[in-house]
Amino acid sequence: MASKERVGVVIRNPKEKTVIVAVNNRVRHNKYSKIIIRTKKYQVHDYAHVCKLGDEVRISEVKPISKTKRWIISEVLSSTVNPEKFGD
Numbered sequence: 001m002a003s004k005e006r007v008g009v010v011i012r013n014p015k016e017k018t019v020i021v022a023v024n025n026r027v028r029h030n031k032y033s034k035i036i037i038r039t040k041k042y043q044v045h046d047y048a049h050v051c052k053l054g055d056e057v058r059i060s061e062v063k064p065i066s067k068t069k070r071w072i073i074s075e076v077l078s079s080t081v082n083p084e085k086f087g088d
Contacts, residue, residue, distance in 0.1 A: 004061040007077065008042070010051045018069065019046045021059055044071045055079045 008023035025038045044057075045065050051057060051073060060074040 005074065006042070006059050006071075008057060008059065010053055010055045010057060011041070013051070013053055017046055017049070019044050019051045019073070021057060021071070023059075042071050043068045044073055045069050046073050048073075050076055052079060 006021075006023045008021040010019045011022045012020035014020065021042050021044045023040050023042060025040065027036055027038055028034070029036055042059060044059050045062075056077040056079070058074045058077060059071045061070055062072050064070050065072075
């Protein structure tokens with residue numbers, strides 16, 4: 001079974017090996033058919049310290065690392081994204 005992957009932006013760097021990544025998801029409202037952007041935050045394991053605030057990253061799901069971390073950084077896509085457009 002393939003692991004899940006998401007693309008998001010690093011919005012916080014609270015601990016040494018953890019970053020918070022915001023992932024936007026576009027969904028259609030059932031009743032009104034309007035496209036809504038939903039933002040979900042993931043705690044991601046950054047073991048190599050490669051992420052900075054505002055980096056666009058690809059994250060992959062892995063077995064649980066801690067109580068709340070189940071994702072790791074698989075690659076850094078770009079570092080030019082403004083983190084202000086994502087929810088904090």
